[in-house]
Amino acid sequence: MTVNQKLLIRYPGGKRRLLVFLQDFLPNLSDIEGRYIEPFVGSAAVFFYLQPKRAILSDVNPELIDLYRAIKYAPRKVWATYCSFGSTKSDYHHIRDEYEPKTLIQRAARTLYLNRTCFKGMWRHNRDGCFNVGYGGQERRWVITEEDLVFCATVLRGVSLKCADFQPIIDQTQKGDFIFLDPPYRPGHKECSNSHYVWHQFRYNDYERLADSVQYAKSRGVRWAMTISSHEDILRLLKGNHVLRIPRGTGKMPGILTSDSGEVLVTSYPVEGGMRL
Ligand SMILES: C[S@@+](CC[C@H](N)C(=O)[O-])C[C@H]1O[C@@H](n2cnc3c(N)ncnc32)[C@H](O)[C@@H]1O
Structure with missing residues (x-):
């Protein structure tokens, strides 16, 4: 378990560079009673960092899951x-x-x-x-x-891999499970004209679906953490949870954090330095 681990694939929006920050706000493996679930898995930076034994990894991108x-x-x-x-x-x-x-x-x-x-x-x-x-x-x-x-392959041994939309994956979570969520960020002009994620443009109604699913999961006793752009209209959907600004990781020096990135970490549980939404 290291924040500087090598990942198999390069992935736009991958969270490897943020591990040095995220690690302080994710639960220890021993505190996850149920399963670890990652419905927007991408390059699976957080999964390969935590290496949970019981997990569901999912993404809408079939090539990735294959x-x-x-x-x-x-x-x-x-x-x-x-x-x-x-x-x-x-x-x-x-x-x-x-x-x-x-x-x-x-x-x-x-x-x-x-x-x-x-x-x-x-x-x-x-x-x-x-x-x-x-x-x-x-x-x-x-x-x-x-x-x-x-x-x-060893780390993936006990893991269930699914190619699916996030909603059914979140909706089948149970008390004691932990979900890490890293949905596509709300696109700026650049991304709109030259999309990195082609499978689906993630639209505002997807954020609404996502917010409904995670709020409902929380009411069932599921804990979750989500990285997301700090847009007011998106944060409003996640009311009642906790938010913390994420510092930007520089491209040249993985793990070195610089100024504000416009991204936030929203958690269903209180975290040090976090504010209630
Ligand atoms: C920001 S990336 C995740 C990056 C990942 N955390 C990492 O460290 O590499 C967002 C992922 O969401 C996936 N995605 C987009 N729309 C989705 C949907 N409706 N359901 C599930 N996954 C989706 C994309 O294919 C992409 O892999």
Whole structure:
């Protein structure tokens, strides 16, 4: 359990850099009586930090969930296929545009390869659902090793992986469970014109659905923590909970915190320095 752990995938909005801050406000594993649940799992930074034994990880992105499924069952086969892909820009375009994976292992290896060699780890698809991020180079491809995949498989052993909208996942939580939520942030102009998350634009009514679900979960005795943009209209939906400003982590120095980020941590339980909404 380290805040500087290596993650398998690069992910826009990933929480790795914020772990150094978040760790003080998340419950210890020994304090989670039930399951750990992450309905917007992305690169799973918080999950791999906590390494809970009983967990549900979920995301609406099917490629991501298939990647975790394949790594959980056959990390060495995913690695072998990943290594078999070529190292040039034209190899990248071939894997991106022409290669047709036939098995879960091949799909996972392709996803991992595109993620590690595309421009800045972006995850963007065109209207036909085809991945369309440009080539970024091979430098980050070999930062991960076969042993990293095997390690992830070990941590994923008791974990249930689901490709789903967040609502049914939250609605089936029970007293004693803990949920970590990191929904897509309310988009600014930049994100609107060049969306990082293509599966769904997260709209205001999604925040309303989310707020209803977590408020109801809280009434059942479920604890949760959520990172979110500090927009008044969103925070209003989370009334009765606790809020804390998140300092920004710099790009160059993971874990080094600088000034205010416009993001907040909202928790269903009181935290030191937090204000009641
Ligand atoms: C900010 S990212 C999560 C990043 C993650 N915490 C990490 O450390 O990498 C938000 C995630 O929400 C997912 N998502 C978007 N809409 C969703 C929905 N309706 N239900 C579930 N997941 C959704 C996206 O696919 C994306 O992986």
